[in-house]
Amino acid sequence: MRYIIIGTGVAGYACVEAIRSIDKNCEIIMFGDDPHGYYSRPGLAYYLTGELPNKALFPKKREQFMQLNFKYQIGRVTKINRAEKKLLLDGKTQLSYDKLLIATGAYAAALKVTGANLKGVVKLDHLEDANQILSFAKRGRTAVVVGGGITALELTEGLLSRGVNVHYLLRGNRYWSNVLDEQESRIVEGRLQAEGVTLHFHSEPVEILGKSGKVNAVRLKDGSTIKCDILAYAIGIQPRMELAQDAGLNLERGILVNELLQTSDPDIYAAGDVAQVYDPITGHSVMDSLWTPAREQGYAAGLNMAGRQKAYIKSAPFNVTRLAGLTTTIIGAVGNGRDEDVLGIARGDSETWRQLPDAIVAQGGFDMNHVRVLVGEKTLIGAVVMGDQTLSAPLQTIIAEKLDISAIHDKLLSSDAKIADVIVDYWAKHLETA
Numbered sequence: 001m002r003y004i005i006i007g008t009g010v011a012g013y014a015c016v017e018a019i020r021s022i023d024k025n026c027e028i029i030m031f032g033d034d035p036h037g038y039y040s041r042p043g044l045a046y047y048l049t050g051e052l053p054n055k056a057l058f059p060k061k062r063e064q065f066m067q068l069n070f071k072y073q074i075g076r077v078t079k080i081n082r083a084e085k086k087l088l089l090d091g092k093t094q095l096s097y098d099k100l101l102i103a104t105g106a107y108a109a110a111l112k113v114t115g116a117n118l119k120g121v122v123k124l125d126h127l128e129d130a131n132q133i134l135s136f137a138k139r140g141r142t143a144v145v146v147g148g149g150i151t152a153l154e155l156t157e158g159l160l161s162r163g164v165n166v167h168y169l170l171r172g173n174r175y176w177s178n179v180l181d182e183q184e185s186r187i188v189e190g191r192l193q194a195e196g197v198t199l200h201f202h203s204e205p206v207e208i209l210g211k212s213g214k215v216n217a218v219r220l221k222d223g224s225t226i227k228c229d230i231l232a233y234a235i236g237i238q239p240r241m242e243l244a245q246d247a248g249l250n251l252e253r254g255i256l257v258n259e260l261l262q263t264s265d266p267d268i269y270a271a272g273d274v275a276q277v278y279d280p281i282t283g284h285s286v287m288d289s290l291w292t293p294a295r296e297q298g299y300a301a302g303l304n305m306a307g308r309q310k311a312y313i314k315s316a317p318f319n320v321t322r323l324a325g326l327t328t329t330i331i332g333a334v335g336n337g338r339d340e341d342v343l344g345i346a347r348g349d350s351e352t353w354r355q356l357p358d359a360i361v362a363q364g365g366f367d368m369n370h371v372r373v374l375v376g377e378k379t380l381i382g383a384v385v386m387g388d389q390t391l392s393a394p395l396q397t398i399i400a401e402k403l404d405i406s407a408i409h410d411k412l413l414s415s416d417a418k419i420a421d422v423i424v425d426y427w428a429k430h431l432e433t434a
């Protein structure tokens, strides 16, 4: 039996682990077109700021790879021939498969303005991108950052920490408007301004101007220009679906898979950022760009590929991240609508966060420490925790396990509610009885 995995990200790696946990003797081959193989993409933000050295990005040791006993080859899969169950590698080498996983991830959506090909225009997908940003930042004095979500802030923070002045352009009137509420957006914006970032609301670039092939200014839609040496963008991501599309698999916003992570071809599976995954509990088919779901999906796909029927049940998506230096956890459904700064989905983002059903908001705290919970009839539906993270783990469990909160429902919604105290109390009682 030969299993082939396309993609060396966390979904691909978890798939190898799962297959090997069942079948000790099968042949497993993994192809990847990133010369650095498997590393932490969320860690790239901390690599940019200098908080993580290069070697800390690589979570696995050589012996761990050896133990899994699989073949890893750098190269790009250029075609899937479903009729013959064969792949084409780098346009020349053919290889047959019995079961195939597509875990090709996503790339940054392109910034479509004149001048986007100039030297100094950067995005943050890969380690190579991060290295390029660091090299531009050595000589750069001013950067313009365009986009929304987590990655735009990671670019901003990374550049700031390297001594670059940053102008941050936002199309709308506040940051990440479809996930954060107004107060949360303002907290983040205030912190960015305090760090020295110049915010430009209702702004977007219409042309990147250059000299000798290098960026030297950006023209905005109001006709003004900002002089800069770096233009960094993070306007959303595009799942890498070219292979699946060419092979005629069913697609929507991602590669459509059932709860077994199987595509419309039963011998081909998909997982991670490229997959649009059916959740049998909600009946929704959604996209995430999150590390943990990618790992869980890759693992579930591997088990299914190796013959163990294991439905993937989506847990409430959560992300612990840093927004302008403030640790922030986002859990379950917390917002809705569309953010003008992001096309579709951003990195470290989940469509589920924006599926806000009927819920009432309760929030407390101020400035540095803030908690917002979305209160359903008997359960909590989502939460945002900024600053002090004491409530983050309890809220993850309360939301993911749909614990009955009827006993504190009215307390949470009372006008003088001390949300944090109510939840801490509830959690202590829950632990006593559990």
Ligand SMILES: Cc1cc2nc3c(=O)[nH]c(=O)nc-3n(C[C@H](O)[C@H](O)[C@H](O)COP(=O)(O)OP(=O)(O)OC[C@H]3O[C@@H](n4cnc5c(N)ncnc54)[C@H](O)[C@@H]3O)c2cc1C
Binding pocket: 006, 007, 008, 009, 010, 011, 012, 031, 032, 033, 034, 037, 040, 041, 042, 043, 044, 045, 075, 076, 077, 078, 103, 104, 105, 106, 124, 125, 126, 150, 151, 154, 240, 243, 271, 272, 273, 274, 288, 289, 290, 291, 292, 294, 319, 320, 321, 347, 348, 349
């Ligand atoms: C800067 C950044 C910050 C992030 N921050 C967070 C965060 O705070 N929290 C969070 O949960 N998630 C975050 N994410 C998202 C998270 O890293 C992804 O959800 C996760 O890495 C997806 O894993 P994957 O295996 O699906 O895809 P990837 O990690 O993208 O791996 C796919 C691999 O497939 C390879 N590939 C693609 N096509 C081919 C082909 N045809 N042939 C061969 N190889 C191919 C690619 O080169 C790539 O190596 C962040 C990502 C980035 C880039």
